[in-house]
Amino acid sequence: xxxxxxxxxxxxxxxxxxxxxxxxxxxxxxxxxxxxxxxxxxxxxxxxxxxxxxxxxxxxxxxxxxxxxxxxxxxxxxxxxxxxxxxxxxxxxxxxxxxxxxxxxxxxxxxxxxxxxxxxxxxxxxxxxxxxxxxxxxxxxxxxxxxxxxxxxxxxxxxxxxxxxxxxxxxxxxxxxxxxxxxxxxxxxxxxxxxxxxxxxxxxxxxxxxxxxxxxxxxxxxxxxxxxxxxxxxxxxxxxxxxxxxxxxxxxxxxxx
Amino acid sequence: xxxxxxxxxxxxxxxxxxxxxxxxxxxxxxxxxxxxxxxxxxxxxxxxxxxxxxxxxxxxxxxxxxxxxxxxxxxxxxxxxxxxxxxxxxxxxxxxxxxxxxxxxxxxxxxxxxxxxxxxxxxxxxxxxxxxxxxxxxxxxxxxxxxxxxxxxxxxxxxxxxxxxxxxxxxxxxxxxxxxxxxxxxxxxxxxxxxxxxxxxxxxxxxxxxxxxxxxxxxxxxxxxxxxxxxxxxxxxxxxxxxxxxxxxxxxxxxxxxxxxxxxxxxxxxxxxxxxxxxxxxxxxxxxxxxxxxxxxxxxxxxxxxxxxxxxxxxxxxxx
Amino acid sequence: xxxxxxxxxxxxxxxxxxxxxxxxxxxxxxxxxxxxxxxxxxxxxxxxxxxxxxxxxxxxxxxxxxxxxxxxxxxxxxxxxxxxxxxxxxxxxxxxxxxxxxxxxxxxxxxxxxxxxxxxxxxxxxxxxxxxxxxxxxxxxxxxxxxxxxxxxxxxxxxxxxxxxxxxxxxxxxxxxxxxxxxxxxxxxxxxxxxxxxxxxxxxxxxxxxxxxxxxxxxxxxxxxxxxxxxxxxxxxxxxxxxxxxxxxxxxxxxxxxxxxxxxxxxxxxxxxxxxxxxxxxxxxxxxxxxxxxxxx
Numbered sequence: 001x002x003x004x005x006x007x008x009x010x011x012x013x014x015x016x017x018x019x020x021x022x023x024x025x026x027x028x029x030x031x032x033x034x035x036x037x038x039x040x041x042x043x044x045x046x047x048x049x050x051x052x053x054x055x056x057x058x059x060x061x062x063x064x065x066x067x068x069x070x071x072x073x074x075x076x077x078x079x080x081x082x083x084x085x086x087x088x089x090x091x092x093x094x095x096x097x098x099x100x101x102x103x104x105x106x107x108x109x110x111x112x113x114x115x116x117x118x119x120x121x122x123x124x125x126x127x128x129x130x131x132x133x134x135x136x137x138x139x140x141x142x143x144x145x146x147x148x149x150x151x152x153x154x155x156x157x158x159x160x161x162x163x164x165x166x167x168x169x170x171x172x173x174x175x176x177x178x179x180x181x182x183x184x185x186x187x188x189x190x191x192x193x194x195x196x197x198x199x200x201x202x203x204x205x206x207x208x209x210x211x212x213x214x215x216x217x218x219x220x221x222x223x224x225x226x227x228x229x230x231x232x233x234x235x236x237x238x239x240x241x242x243x244x245x246x247x248x249x250x251x252x253x254x255x256x257x
Numbered sequence: 258x259x260x261x262x263x264x265x266x267x268x269x270x271x272x273x274x275x276x277x278x279x280x281x282x283x284x285x286x287x288x289x290x291x292x293x294x295x296x297x298x299x300x301x302x303x304x305x306x307x308x309x310x311x312x313x314x315x316x317x318x319x320x321x322x323x324x325x326x327x328x329x330x331x332x333x334x335x336x337x338x339x340x341x342x343x344x345x346x347x348x349x350x351x352x353x354x355x356x357x358x359x360x361x362x363x364x365x366x367x368x369x370x371x372x373x374x375x376x377x378x379x380x381x382x383x384x385x386x387x388x389x390x391x392x393x394x395x396x397x398x399x400x401x402x403x404x405x406x407x408x409x410x411x412x413x414x415x416x417x418x419x420x421x422x423x424x425x426x427x428x429x430x431x432x433x434x435x436x437x438x439x440x441x442x443x444x445x446x447x448x449x450x451x452x453x454x455x456x457x458x459x460x461x462x463x464x465x466x467x468x469x470x471x472x473x474x475x476x477x478x479x480x481x482x483x484x485x486x487x488x489x490x491x492x493x494x495x496x497x498x499x500x501x502x503x504x505x506x507x508x509x510x511x512x513x514x515x516x517x518x519x520x521x522x523x524x525x526x527x528x529x530x531x532x533x534x535x536x537x538x539x540x541x542x543x544x545x546x547x548x549x550x551x552x553x554x555x556x557x558x559x560x561x562x563x564x565x566x567x568x569x570x571x572x573x574x575x576x577x
Numbered sequence: 578x579x580x581x582x583x584x585x586x587x588x589x590x591x592x593x594x595x596x597x598x599x600x601x602x603x604x605x606x607x608x609x610x611x612x613x614x615x616x617x618x619x620x621x622x623x624x625x626x627x628x629x630x631x632x633x634x635x636x637x638x639x640x641x642x643x644x645x646x647x648x649x650x651x652x653x654x655x656x657x658x659x660x661x662x663x664x665x666x667x668x669x670x671x672x673x674x675x676x677x678x679x680x681x682x683x684x685x686x687x688x689x690x691x692x693x694x695x696x697x698x699x700x701x702x703x704x705x706x707x708x709x710x711x712x713x714x715x716x717x718x719x720x721x722x723x724x725x726x727x728x729x730x731x732x733x734x735x736x737x738x739x740x741x742x743x744x745x746x747x748x749x750x751x752x753x754x755x756x757x758x759x760x761x762x763x764x765x766x767x768x769x770x771x772x773x774x775x776x777x778x779x780x781x782x783x784x785x786x787x788x789x790x791x792x793x794x795x796x797x798x799x800x801x802x803x804x805x806x807x808x809x810x811x812x813x814x815x816x817x818x819x820x821x822x823x824x825x826x827x828x829x830x831x832x833x834x835x836x837x838x839x840x841x842x843x844x845x846x847x848x849x850x851x852x853x854x855x856x857x858x859x860x861x862x863x864x865x866x867x868x869x870x871x872x873x874x
Contacts, residue, residue, distance in 0.1 A: 075755060076755045076758055076759060076761065079758040084756060090750070092753065092756070093750065094745070095749060095750065096749050097742070097749060101745075102753075104742065105742055105753065105757060106757070108739055108757075110758065112739075115738045115740055117738060118739045118741065118742035119737075161756075162756065325845065325847065327847050329849075330791055331591075331801075331836075332836060332840070334591065335837050336840055338587035338588075338591070339584060339587070339837065339840055341714075343583075344580065344583075354789075354791060357690055357788070361786065361787050361789075362587070364713055365713040381688075381690045381789075382690040382691065382692035382693070382788075383690065385692070421687060421688060421791075421793065422687070423688050
């Protein structure tokens with residue numbers, strides 16, 4: 001269970017550009033829940049993810065996962081049980097390493113990085129099978145450098161890498177936003193499948209209202225550091241794009257967008 | 258890849274061509290000079306004069322290959338190794354880094370190395386083996402004596418030096434040891450790079466030294482004009498360590514004439530070349546004769562009058 | 578032809594010795610993407626320590642190990658300044674380099690020469706036992722080649738271990754390292770430690786070869802190393818199978834050969850640097866146009 005309690009986040013404190021994003025922000029996500037988050041630019045979606053991951057410090061409040069307070073835990077340590085897929089496909093993989101090397105790195109997460117061979121030959125077949133699952137023809141490109149793949153292919157491999165080791169929490173940060181519609185669709189289906197198969201707890205930020213409605217058990221809409229819409233269970237199932245869009249337009253007008 | 262191969266091939270061919278150009282029938286003297294610098298240039302010219310004075314003729318008795326390292330140790334190494342590859346008869350090394358490089362490169366083929374412009378060959382371990390030459394150790398006492406005669410009232414002498422130059426460090430030690438005998442106190446400021454020299458000059462002027470005396474410190478001598486600009490303004494006379502500095506505007510110097518030093522070195526090289534002596538047996542030499550060089554314009558500007566006994570021996574640096 | 582052969586041998590030896598440094602720069606510049614100016618200080622540091630130990634008659638091979646250890650410490654310092662104190666990469670290197678200038682002089686006293694009676698790796702018992710009958714020049718070539726080969730093979734092996742892969746990942750995309758729940762800062766520090774150990778090793782071998790340490794010998798070494806790495810990688814741009822370490826070694830040899838060529842051709846030394854710069858530019862531009870035309874196709 002993820003719990004954000006009384007989070008306060010102030011940008012540029014003590015300067016003329018000081019802006020308070022979150023003030024006493026609260027959010028609880030139950031284990032195994034798949035939450036989609038929508039909201040306009042600057043509503044605090046990505047800041048929320050950064051606060052959970054620890055790449056953004058908070059001025060007040062606490063973050064805890066599974067009852068353990070991790071507010072002061074460093075970013076890289078939080079990643080022991082958190083996985084994150086970024087909007088930019090090149091963020092999640094190493095471009096000058098091969099697919100095989102990237103997967104080997106991810107496969108070793110949580111284990112010591114010592115002086116034993118990086119690539120375990122016995123695991124190669126397993127990697128191949130996982131890549132074949134993606135149906136992108138990557139299983140024959142194990143020795144190809146990541147950098148020469150397309151954005152969609154990279155994002156797919158990043159998904160595989162992130163979900164290779166056991167996770168408490170999966171974070172998807174507009175991970176289909178930089179892809180063309182067809183590839184976005186493929187990645188989204190893959191996402192849904194992996195989350196269902198591995199029964200992951202996940203938060204997905206997206207600009208695509210349809211994805212937000214189609215996927216996940218809960219939908220949040222954020223605006224100016226607050227949650228303006230929180231649909232779960234049956235309410236969420238009944239909601240359609242038009243309903244959500246209406247609320248979305250309303251807050252946009254208020255903002256003057 | 259083709260381009261690369263052809264590039265390498267072109268490199269090799271040029272190398273063959275260039276190296277074959279040195280396959281002369283007369284013995285070759287390779288001169289490795291650390292950098293372009295008036296004193297070092299004088300050394301080289303004196304060296305050539307010394308060979309001529311010994312009755313040797315270029316083209317008939319020897320050929321000269323001159324290389325300049327541009328003050329880069331790694332290049333000095335490659336120059337010395339080039340000399341070794343060319344089987345030169347003698348390596349003439351001007352300044353310590355070149356001597357070190359030449360001595361290392363000459364070890365294999367036992368090529369004699371004749372050095373000049375080295376202050377302390379013993380400290381640099383360049384005194385034993387197939388090596389000899391001349392030292393440009395400063396005549397510190399003569400300089401102190403000169404300053405005392407020109408400025409009878411002076412109490413403090415300021416000196417700037419580079420902390421990493423062993424020559425300068427040992428000269429400072431000698432200055433400090435002997436200054437008392439002449440009634441002086443030494444105010445020294447060490448720098449690590451040339452860019453710090455002007456700032457250090459300001460500090461010396463601020464400490465109200467009566468005069469400044471130079472060493473043969475490359476960093477300091479290299480920016481002498483800017484030092485003189487400041488000291489002229491403050492009315493502080495600067496004493497040089499050799500004639501070139503006096504030409505630039507130092508009032509006087511009891512110093513080495515590097516041309517003479519080079520000539521002495523050339524004479525030694527001639528002996529080695531003709532087989533009259535071996536560099537193994539010859540001890541390194543220091544220059545015993547030093548001249549008193551003066552710059553009358555600078556003296557007048559500072560209101561210093563030459564005592565009769567100094568005036569008698571003094572050589573007008575600008576008259577040369 | 579003897580002249581030519583000798584020139585080739587000595588040039589190759591110089592190229593190989595300095596390849597130790599270019600391999601170090603390959604790690605910082607190519608793998609970590611870190612412009613590490615520590616090099617101008619850790620190179621003479623290796624030489625200073627070696628010169629002092631050699632004059633005391635310490636086993637020459639041991640001096641190499643000590644030099645690597647102090648070089649590693651220099652890298653560690655830069656790493657800690659950069660990662661823990663959050664000083665920018667370039668500045669962190671400059672700070673360590675500046676401090677090392679004084680430290681080197683403290684260690685060696687002043688510029689220091691090692692007398693011939695003292696054994697170096699090129700005249701050590703091991704070297705004399707194996708190839709005492711050959712010339713010193715040949716011994717220098719073989720020993721430096723052996724050293725470079727050992728370093729290269731060890732590095733290549735290391736890059737294929739889990740730890741080595743993590744190092745490659747941190748320069749490529751440090752975000753991935755964080756995702757793996759590893760501290761990217763520590764990995765960067767490790768890279769700087771290895772790189773500067775190699776640079777100091779190079780300084781040590783140069784000291785053995787020249788029997789001298791001078792405080793200013795480090796000036797421009799970082800630039801040399803960068804040039805060597807870039808020349809190497811540009812030459813082999815199209816040959817994917819050539820390892821980065823090989824490229825760095827070849828780059829060093831090509832660089833030194835160009836200098837030797839300029840010297841042999843009798844070009845004035847004051848112009849050497851200009852010629853080096855011109856050559857550097859030509860190789861860079863030639864390399865990047867190749868890359869561009871490939872990208873277009």
